[in-house]
Amino acid sequence: MEQITDMLTLNSLVVGKVKDTPAGNLMLVHLGDRLALALRIEHPDVRDKTTYPAILELPGRTGDPVKPLILDGYAGNSCVDLRAKAIVHWDRRPESVSIGVCPRAGAIAFFADRLAIAGTYPGQDRFIHWDLETGGLAMLPNDPESVWFVQAWELGIPAGADAFQRLLTFPHDPDEVSGRG
Numbered sequence: 001m002e003q004i005t006d007m008l009t010l011n012s013l014v015v016g017k018v019k020d021t022p023a024g025n026l027m028l029v030h031l032g033d034r035l036a037l038a039l040r041i042e043h044p045d046v047r048d049k050t051t052y053p054a055i056l057e058l059p060g061r062t063g064d065p066v067k068p069l070i071l072d073g074y075a076g077n078s079c080v081d082l083r084a085k086a087i088v089h090w091d092r093r094p095e096s097v098s099i100g101v102c103p104r105a106g107a108i109a110f111f112a113d114r115l116a117i118a119g120t121y122p123g124q125d126r127f128i129h130w131d132l133e134t135g136g137l138a139m140l141p142n143d144p145e146s147v148w149f150v151q152a153w154e155l156g157i158p159a160g161a162d163a164f165q166r167l168l169t170f171p172h173d174p175d176e177v178s179g180r181g
Helices: none
Strands: 014-017 025-030 035-045 050-057 069-071 078-085 087-090 097-099 108-111 114-119 128-131 148-150 153-158 164-170
Touching (some): 087 164
Antiparallel strands (some): 025 035, 025 078, 050 069, 097 148, 108 114, 108 148, 114 128, 153 164
C-alpha cells in the first residue's frame, strides 16, 4: 500500500465500523495485526436473499494478499472510511487486455458503463465480480464478447481537480501480465 497518510486530511476521514461505511467506499480496515486497504461490499446472503456488509481486501504493497480477497466476517471491525470511490487507470498494452473470459482474480471487467473487480475467497480459485462504484455483486453480461478484462491497473482516489492519487498497482510484478514472470 502506498503512503496513504501523506495525502489525506482529517476532514476527509471517518473512523467507524465496516458495517457503517457506505458500500463502494474505499477504507482502511483493522484486521487483527495489520491495516488493509479494502472496498466495502454488499455480500449476498443466500438464505434469505438479502445482503450484509463485507469487505474485498485489495492487494497490499508487500504482496499479501496477492489477489483481492472476499472477507465476510468483519462487519464489526474498526475502519477508516476514506470517503472516496475507487478510480482505475488501466494498462492499455494488448497483453494486458483480454475479451470474454476472466483470466484471474484481480482482473477488472468493464462492460457497458460498469467496472467490476474479480475477487475470490481465501483458499479458493473461483471468482466473484464486485461493482467498484456500488460495492454490489456485479452480474456480467451473457455475451462474452461484450466484456473486456484488464489484468494490469492502478487504483487510486481523487486528489483535487483532475488529479489521481495512486493507492496500489496490480499486479505487483509487471512480468506477471506479459508472461515473462
